[in-house]
Amino acid sequence: MSVRDWPIKRKLTAILVVISGLVLLLTSAAFAGYQYWSLRQATRDALSVRGRIIAANSTASLAFSNEADARELLSALRADPHIVAAVLYDKAGHVFAAYPADLAGNAVPAAPGPDGYRFERRRLIGFQPVEEAGSQRLGTLYLASDLEAVYDTLRLSVVIGLAVMGVALLAAYLLSMVLQGTISQPILALAETAKAVSTRQDYSVRAPKLGEDELGALTDAFNQMLGRIEDQNRALRASQDELQRYASELERRVEERTHELQERNESLRRNAAELLAANTELDAFAYSVSHDLRAPLRSIDGFSQVLLEDYAAQLDEAGRQSLHRVRAASQRMGTLIDDLLKLARVTRAEMRTEDVDLSGMARDIAAELQRATPERQVEFAIAAGLKARGDARLLRVALDNLLRNGWKYTARRPGARVEFASVDANGGQAFMVRDNGAGFDMKYADKLFGVFQRLHSAAEFEGTGVGLATVRRIINRHGGRIWAEGAVDQGATFYFTL
Amino acid sequence: MAFLRVTTALLLVCAARLGAQTGKASEAQVKAVFLFNFAQFVDWPPTAFPDTETPFVIGVLGADPFQGFLDQTVRGEQLRGRAFQVRRYRSVEEIKTCHILFISGPTGDRLDEITASLKNRPILTVGDDDGFAERGGMIRFVTDRSRIRLQINPQAAEAAHLTISSKLLRVAEVITPVGR
Numbered sequence: 001m002s003v004r005d006w007p008i009k010r011k012l013t014a015i016l017v018v019i020s021g022l023v024l025l026l027t028s029a030a031f032a033g034y035q036y037w038s039l040r041q042a043t044r045d046a047l048s049v050r051g052r053i054i055a056a057n058s059t060a061s062l063a064f065s066n067e068a069d070a071r072e073l074l075s076a077l078r079a080d081p082h083i084v085a086a087v088l089y090d091k092a093g094h095v096f097a098a099y100p101a102d103l104a105g106n107a108v109p110a111a112p113g114p115d116g117y118r119f120e121r122r123r124l125i126g127f128q129p130v131e132e133a134g135s136q137r138l139g140t141l142y143l144a145s146d147l148e149a150v151y152d153t154l155r156l157s158v159v160i161g162l163a164v165m166g167v168a169l170l171a172a173y174l175l176s177m178v179l180q181g182t183i184s185q186p187i188l189a190l191a192e193t194a195k196a197v198s199t200r201q202d203y204s205v206r207a208p209k210l211g212e213d214e215l216g217a218l219t220d221a222f223n224q225m226l227g228r229i230e231d232q233n234r235a236l237r238a239s240q241d242e243l244q245r246y247a248s249e250l251e252r253r254v255e256e257r258t259h260e261l262q263e264r265n266e267s268l269r270r271n272a273a274e275l276l277a278a279n280t281e282l283d284a285f286a287y288s289v290s291h292d293l294r295a296p297l298r299s300i301d302g303f304s305q306v307l308l309e310d311y312a313a314q315l316d317e318a319g320r321q322s323l324h325r326v327r328a329a330s331q332r333m334g335t336l337i338d339d340l341l342k343l344a345r346v347t348r349a350e351m352r353t354e355d356v357d358l359s360g361m362a363r364d365i366a367a368e369l370q371r372a373t374p375e376r377q378v379e380f381a382i383a384a385g386l387k388a389r390g391d392a393r394l395l396r397v398a399l400d401n402l403l404r405n406g407w408k409y410t411a412r413r414p415g416a417r418v419e420f421a422s423v424d425a426n427g428g429q430a431f432m433v434r435d436n437g438a439g440f441d442m443k444y445a446d447k448l449f450g451v452f453q454r455l456h457s458a459a460e461f462e463g464t465g466v467g468l469a470t471v472r473r474i475i476n477r478h479g480g481r482i483w484a485e486g487a488v489d490q491g492a493t494f495y496f497t498l
Numbered sequence: 499m500a501f502l503r504v505t506t507a508l509l510l511v512c513a514a515r516l517g518a519q520t521g522k523a524s525e526a527q528v529k530a531v532f533l534f535n536f537a538q539f540v541d542w543p544p545t546a547f548p549d550t551e552t553p554f555v556i557g558v559l560g561a562d563p564f565q566g567f568l569d570q571t572v573r574g575e576q577l578r579g580r581a582f583q584v585r586r587y588r589s590v591e592e593i594k595t596c597h598i599l600f601i602s603g604p605t606g607d608r609l610d611e612i613t614a615s616l617k618n619r620p621i622l623t624v625g626d627d628d629g630f631a632e633r634g635g636m637i638r639f640v641t642d643r644s645r646i647r648l649q650i651n652p653q654a655a656e657a658a659h660l661t662i663s664s665k666l667l668r669v670a671e672v673i674t675p676v677g678r
């Protein structure tokens with residue numbers, strides 16, 4: 001567990017212990033350093049005092065070459081176990097007397113160094129001039145002391161320092177354990193409350209306030225926040241309830257509407273069925289009427305012919321003319337009836353879906369037209385390879401009507417041209433029949449496909465007004481769509497999809 | 499020139515060391531140094547120095563055995579601002595200002611005369627005759643197996659108002675004169 005994740009209690013304790021430990025350590029180090037320094041000074045002072053005393057006492061020994069006396073003087077140093085060597089040099093710098101007596105020759109300088117006391121390789125050494133007051137120098141005293149006294153004291157103070165530090169750290173630890181509570185207790189209480197809030201979603205709990213310090217302020221703020229959340233929650237719940245009410249109300253209404261719609265749909269379906277029945281009845285009626293009309297019409301035409309052929313002599317010219325008109329009218333009516341029957345058949349015929357070669361079909365129709373009226377010069381431009389799926393018989397009727405239409409309305413146009421091709425219409429395939437004939441006014445475009453709706457007089461272009469209605473019915477039965485574009489004397493273009 | 503001077507200095511140092519190592523400074527030399535050193539371990543009464551210019555006088559009575567070492571020893575030396583002077587006397591009568599007097603040779607009965615004539619004047623008497631200290635002399639050089647030892651008669655010195663340093667007494671043999 002990293003320090004960051006420690007519980008706050010432990011962090012506080014650790015901080016206190018670390019700080020007090022650091023302070024103690026620095027203090028002890030400073031004290032030990034000062035002690036070491038002052039001990040060295042004291043040791044040096046002590047040695048220099050001792051050196052001065054011995055030097056003062058050994059003047060006569062040197063002055064009068066009494067080595068025994070000098071040795072005796074030096075041997076007094078035995079009382080101080082830290083003095084490791086002492087040597088008296090005479091005026092010429094030769095060793096005059098040494099302590100201890102068995103001192104190895106190489107353990108001391110062969111000749112005196114510069115006067116003074118200094119630390120040298122864990123030793124304190126000193127060269128003390130030996131001179132009788134106010135007179136010339138008699139020699140030099142060399143003293144060497146180990147620093148064990150310093151080190152011993154230092155060691156002792158380190159041990160004492162460590163002991164004190166241990167006790168102090170323990171005390172700091174125990175104290176911090178007690179004192180950190182004043183800081184950690186409110187925080188822990190806060191954390192406890194926050195946890196309770198987050199686990200139980202209970203915003204009614206409040207953190208206990210343990211003081212008027214910043215943590216107290218924090219606790220107040222936290223409690224206030226909890227209160228606000230509680231209020232907001234209440235408001236939210238209220239608005240949720242309201243929303244719920246609205247939703248159920250809405251649901252109820254939708255259900256009502258759906259029900260109404262279903263009822264309406266039902267009645268519509270009923271109406272449609274009724275309409276369909278009526279339509280079928282109408283178709284049947286139209287068919288039977290047309291069919292039944294043919295017989296009397298044939299009689300009118302036939303007897304008119306008999307009259308013209310057998311009784312022409314008894315009729316004057318006006319009578320003959322009238323009969324001719326009767327015949328023409330009855331023949332036109334026959335055509336009309338045939339067309340109506342055809343239209344009815346288209347509606348009633350059964351669909352047989354198969355692959356149909358539209359290009360071939362168009363070529364056949366064009367050839368037929370050409371054969372029927374060889375004196376007309378019309379250019380047919382039929383794109384190759386146009387195919388579709390549908391009822392071949394019905395599609396032939398539709399295509400025949402469209403091409404025949406183009407043929408018919410280009411009658412007065414030199415350089416007549418009828419085109420059959422495929423175009424792209426809104427991403428799908430559409431077929432197109434275009435002529436450069438009489439055309440039409442676009443404002444009548446919606447009347448083109450109605451039964452008996454004609455934009456030109458019969459005198460201008462013969463026709464019954466049933467053809468395009470038939471075409472539309474066929475295209476509709478194939479699930480397709482048909483529309484036209486054109487302008488007067490600019491030709492017309494019919495598009496259809498399948 | 500500089501080279502020559504350095505070489506000479508080196509030669510001199512070497513010679514000095516050689517002499518030191520043999521350790522055998524001559525007896526006369528040692529005695530001359532001792533005489534000079536006495537000046538530092540003995541206190542004279544103020545009357546011994548009438549004025550500040552009075553030199554410190556080391557006298558030799560009789561034949562001079564020091565072969566010039568005494569002059570050499572005191573040359574350029576000073577004691578409390580006083581220069582040293584070596585004077586040689588043939589008789590006691592010649593002695594005027596003197597602080598240390600070396601009485602050379604066997605003295606015999608002559609010593610009594612000399613001490614009597616000095617009459618407790620503040621003069622430190624030094625000799626090397628047998629019984630010199632017992633018979634009224636103050637300090638005697640005793641040659642003992644090539645070492646020079648000291649015998650001191652403090653009573654004689656006291657009588658002459660001289661104070662002998664306890665340090666000096668410690669390195670010497672203290673003699674109490676007989677029959678006095």
